[in-house]
Amino acid sequence: MKLDTSGLESFPSLILHGNDVAGEISAPPSFDLPNSNDFDGFLKEAIQMVKPAKGTTTLAFIFKEGVMVAADSRASMGGYICECLSTLLFGTGRVLCYLLLIKQFFFFFIASQSVKKIIEINPYMLGTMAGGAADCQFWHRNLGIKCRLHELANKRRISVTGASKLLANILYSYRGMGLSVGTMIAGWDETGPGLYYVDSEGGRLKGTRFSVGSGSPYAYGVLDSGYKYDMSIEEASELARRAIYHATFRDGASGGVASVYYVGPTGWKKLSGDDVGELHYHYNPVTPSTTVEQEMVDAAAA
Amino acid sequence: MTKQHANWSPYDNNGGSCVAIAGSDYCVIAADTRMSTGYNILTRDYSKISHLAEKCVMASSGFQADVKALQKVLSARHLTYQHQHNKQMSCPAMAQLLSNTLYYKRFFPYYSFNVLGGLDSEGKGCVFTYDAVGSYERVGYSSQGSGSTLIMPFLDNQLKSPSPLLLPAQDAVTPLSEAEAVDLVKTVFASATERDIYTGDKVEIVILNSTGIHREFMELRKD
Numbered sequence: 001m002k003l004d005t006s007g008l009e010s011f012p013s014l015i016l017h018g019n020d021v022a023g024e025i026s027a028p029p030s031f032d033l034p035n036s037n038d039f040d041g042f043l044k045e046a047i048q049m050v051k052p053a054k055g056t057t058t059l060a061f062i063f064k065e066g067v068m069v070a071a072d073s074r075a076s077m078g079g080y081i082c083e084c085l086s087t088l089l090f091g092t093g094r095v096l097c098y099l100l101l102i103k104q105f106f107f108f109f110i111a112s113q114s115v116k117k118i119i120e121i122n123p124y125m126l127g128t129m130a131g132g133a134a135d136c137q138f139w140h141r142n143l144g145i146k147c148r149l150h151e152l153a154n155k156r157r158i159s160v161t162g163a164s165k166l167l168a169n170i171l172y173s174y175r176g177m178g179l180s181v182g183t184m185i186a187g188w189d190e191t192g193p194g195l196y197y198v199d200s201e202g203g204r205l206k207g208t209r210f211s212v213g214s215g216s217p218y219a220y221g222v223l224d225s226g227y228k229y230d231m232s233i234e235e236a237s238e239l240a241r242r243a244i245y246h247a248t249f250r251d252g253a254s255g256g257v258a259s260v261y262y263v264g265p266t267g268w269k270k271l272s273g274d275d276v277g278e279l280h281y282h283y284n285p286v287t288p289s290t291t292v293e294q295e296m297v298d299a300a301a302a
Numbered sequence: 303m304t305k306q307h308a309n310w311s312p313y314d315n316n317g318g319s320c321v322a323i324a325g326s327d328y329c330v331i332a333a334d335t336r337m338s339t340g341y342n343i344l345t346r347d348y349s350k351i352s353h354l355a356e357k358c359v360m361a362s363s364g365f366q367a368d369v370k371a372l373q374k375v376l377s378a379r380h381l382t383y384q385h386q387h388n389k390q391m392s393c394p395a396m397a398q399l400l401s402n403t404l405y406y407k408r409f410f411p412y413y414s415f416n417v418l419g420g421l422d423s424e425g426k427g428c429v430f431t432y433d434a435v436g437s438y439e440r441v442g443y444s445s446q447g448s449g450s451t452l453i454m455p456f457l458d459n460q461l462k463s464p465s466p467l468l469l470p471a472q473d474a475v476t477p478l479s480e481a482e483a484v485d486l487v488k489t490v491f492a493s494a495t496e497r498d499i500y501t502g503d504k505v506e507i508v509i510l511n512s513t514g515i516h517r518e519f520m521e522l523r524k525d
Contacts, residue, residue, distance in 0.1 A: 032410045038305075073467050114465040115439060133437035138405045177409065257467040273469035 003031065003173060039177075055253020057215030057244055058117055058128040059223060060184045060195055062208045063231050066264040067186040067193045069126050070240035071117035072215065072248050072276070073256030075133060113256035122147055124267040125163060125187035130212045131180035131200065139181060143167050160187040160194025164204055172202035182212045188263050215247030215254040222246045233262055237271045245283065248276040313365050313413045314339055317500025318350055319449030320361035321487055322419035323461065324427030324442050328480045328511035331419040332487045333361040333447075334495070334522065336503040346503035346524065353515065355380055358393040358420035359508050360400070363447030364434075365413035372412050375403055393420030397430040397438060404436030411435050415446035421510055427475055440466070442475050449494035449501040456490060480509065488520050495522045 033039075058071040117129040119140040125147065129136035146166050150158040158166075164185040171181055181200040188194070197205045197212065209227065211219040222243040231239070237260045244258040258279060260271045274282075288294075320333035333350040336343060351361045352373040360376070362369040379399060383391050391399070397418050404412055411434050418430040418438075431444035442463040445453040464472035476483065484507060491505040502522045509516045 032407060034410055073465065111433075112439065112441075114441070114467055116467065132435070134401075134405055134408070134433060134435040137401070137437050138408075257465045259467050259469075270469055273465070273467045275465065275468065 003033075055215075055251070056117060056130045056213035057211065057219050057247035057251060057254040058130050058184065058213055059209075059211035059216070059219050059240060059243055060128065060186045061210070061223065061227065061236075061240070062193045062195050063227075063236050064229055065231075065233050065236070066188060066262060067195055068236045068240045068260065068262055069118055069128060069184070069186050069268075070244050070258060070260045071128055072244055072254040072258055073115050073117060074113055074248075074254055075111040075115040076253045115256070118259055118261055120268065121163070121185075121187075124157065124189075124263070125160065125185065126261055126263060126268050127167075127186075128184045128212065130182035135179045135181045135200070136183060139167060139170065139179075140183070142170070143185075157189060159189040159191065160185060160196060161189075161206075163187065164194075164196035164198050168198045168202065168204035171198065171200050175200070175202045184210050184212060186263050188265055188267070193263065211243070211247075213247075213254065215244075215251035218247040218250045219243040233264075233271075237262065241272060241274065241279070242283070245276055245279045249280065313368075315364060315413070315448075316344070316366045317448045318363040319445060319447035319453060319491070319494055319498065319501045320350060320363050320415075320417050321445040321453060321457070321490060322361060322417040322429040322431075322443065323457075323478075323483050323487065324419065324429040324475045325478060325480060325483055326427065326475055327421075327425055328483070328509060329359075329419040329421060329427035329429065330480070330483045330487055330507065330509050331359045331361050331417065332491065332505055332507040333363065334449075334491060334501045334503060334505050335519075336501065337366060338500050341499075343503075349506055351506055351508055352377075353508075354391075354418075355393070355396055355420070356390040357510060358391065358396045358418065359510060359515070360416055360418050361446075361508075362414045362416045364415045368412040369414045372400075372403065372414050372416075376400060379403070393418070393422055393428050393430075394440075396420070397428075397440070400430075400432065401436040401438045404432065404434070408435050415450075417444045417446050419508075419510065421512075425512060427510075445490075447501075449491075449498040452494045452497055453490050456493065460486060480511065484509065484518075491520070491522060 055076045056072060060067060060069040119127045119129060121127050121140055121144040127140045143163060143166060147158045147163050171179060179200040183198050185196045185198060195207060197207060197210045209223060211223060226239045240260050241258055248254045255276055257273050258276050259273045262269050262271050317338045318334050318336060322331045331351060335346060335348055337345050337348040350363055351359060354360050354376050380391055400418060416432045420428060422428045428440055429444050430438050430440050432438045443457050443461050445457060461476045487507055495502045503524055505520050505522055507518050
C-alpha cells in the first residue's frame with residue numbers, strides 16, 4: 001500500500017549514510033505496518049480502540065468580524081483514561097498482524113480536564129481537535145510545518161483553503177487505517193476569514209458554522225438559534241461560550257474549561273478560558289430564597 | 303473465511319507505576335522497581351527510570367521491552383542532537399521528540415506509558431504526560447501504570463492545580479516544597495502498594511533541581 005509519507009520528511013539528513021546505525025536513525029521516517037491479508041478489515045476493529053476522545057465539543061463560526069473558535073477540554077474514554085491497550089492478533093498461519101484494543105473497561109473515566117483542543121497551527125490559523133488526541137496533535141503539528149515550508153517556498157502565507165486541502169489529502173491517504181480526526185481549520189487569509197471541516201474519512205467541507213463531537217447537537221442548538229452575521233466580537237464570543245457551556249451541561253463526555261479564540265485580520269487571540277462549573281452558576285445564579293429551613297433559623301435567632 | 307484469532311501476542315504488561323510532580327524549582331520523578339509478568343515477579347530490582355538529558359528524566363511503565371527500545375531510540379537521537387547543536391536538549395524539546403517517536407509507531411505502538419519530568423529553560427519544574435501513541439500535554443503532576451487509578455485521584459486531591467487553559471493564566475506547578483513533594487511521593491507509593499499487586503518492592507525517587515540530580519530508594523512491601 002502506497003502511503004503518503006511526504007508529511008513526515010522534515011529536513012535533509014546531515015549525516016552521511018556511512019554505517020547502518022546512523023542511517024537507520026536519520027533515514028526518512030515511515031510507518032511500520034503490520035503484514036496482513038485483510039488490512040482494511042482488522043483495522044476496522046482497531047478503530048474501536050482508537051474511538052477514544054471523540055467525546056468532545058468543538059465549534060467554530062464565521063461572522064462579520066472574523067472567525068470564532070471554541071472548545072471544551074475534557075478527554076474521556078469509553079474504556080479507561082487514554083493509554084490502555086491490549087492486543088489482538090490475527091493470523092493466517094504464517095502472516096501475523098499486530099493490533100491493539102482496549103482491555104480494561106470501566107465506564108466513562110475522565111482522562112484529563114485540561115486537554116488543549118484548540119491547536120495553534122501558526123499565528124493566523126487554528127485547528128480544533130476531536131477524535132484521537134495523538135492523531136490530531138501530530139497531524140496539526142505536521143500541517144504547521146508544511147504551512148511554514150509553503151511560506152518559505154512561495155514568499156507568501158498559505159491560504160486556509162490550501163492548508164485544509166493539505167491536511168485532507170494526507171488524511172485521505174490514510175483512509176481506512178484507523179486514524180480518528182474530526183477537525184476544523186479556521187484562519188484569516190487574503191480572501192478574508194476561512195473555515196473548513198476536515199475529517200479522517202477524507203471529507204473536507206467549506207462552511208460558515210460547524211460543531212464537531214459528541215456534544216455538537218447541543219452546541220448547534222444554542223449556536224444556530226443565537227447566530228447573526230452582524231455580531232460584535234463580544235456578542236460572538238458570548239454565544240460561543242454559551243454553546244460550549246450548554247453542551248458540557250448535557251453531554252457527559254464534555255467538560256472542563258471552555259476556551260474561546262477569535263481569529264481576525266491580525267491573527268488569532270485567546271479571548272477567554274472559563275471553568276464550566278463556574279459558568280453554570282454565572283448563568284444560573286443562586287438566589288437566596290426564604291426556604292422553610294431558613295425561616296426556622298431566622299425565627300430561632302430572633 | 304472465518305477470522306482466525308492469533309495464539310501469540312507480541313505484547314506483555316510488566317506492571318508497575320510511575321509518578322512525576324513539578325515544583326517551582328524542582329521536579330520529582332518516581333517509579334517502583336518491581337517487574338512482573340502475569341502473577342509472577344521477574345525481579346524486584348528493575349529501574350523504570352531513564353535519564354535522557356541533563357535536565358530531563360523519563361519514567362515508563364508497561365511493556366519493558368518496548369520501554370527499553372524507546373529509551374535507546376531517544377538517547378541515540380539525543381546524542382545526535384548534541385553533536386549537531388553542541389548543547390543538551392531542553393525538556394520541552396525532548397517532550398516533543400518523545401511524542402513524535404511514539405506516533406511514528408502509530409500502527410504498531412510502543413506499549414509504554416510514560417511520564418517525562420524535568421526543568422524547563424527557566425529552571426521551573428515541568429511534567430509531561432503521554433498516551434501510548436504520543437499525544438501529550440504539560441501538567442503539574444501525573445501518574446501512569448497499573449497503580450495510576452489509585453494514585454491519580456489522591457494526587458488530584460492533594461495537588462489539584464488550576465487548569466492551564468484558564469484565562470487569565472494561573473500557575474500549574476505545586477506550591478509544595480521539595481521535601482514535602484518527596485514525602486507525598488513516598489506516601490503515594492506506600493498506599494498504591496497496599497492495593498495494587500503489580501506495585502511494590504522498592505520505589506526509586508529521582509529529584510532534579512538546580513544543584514543537579516539526586517536519587518534515593520525507599521523499601522516497599524514485597525508481597
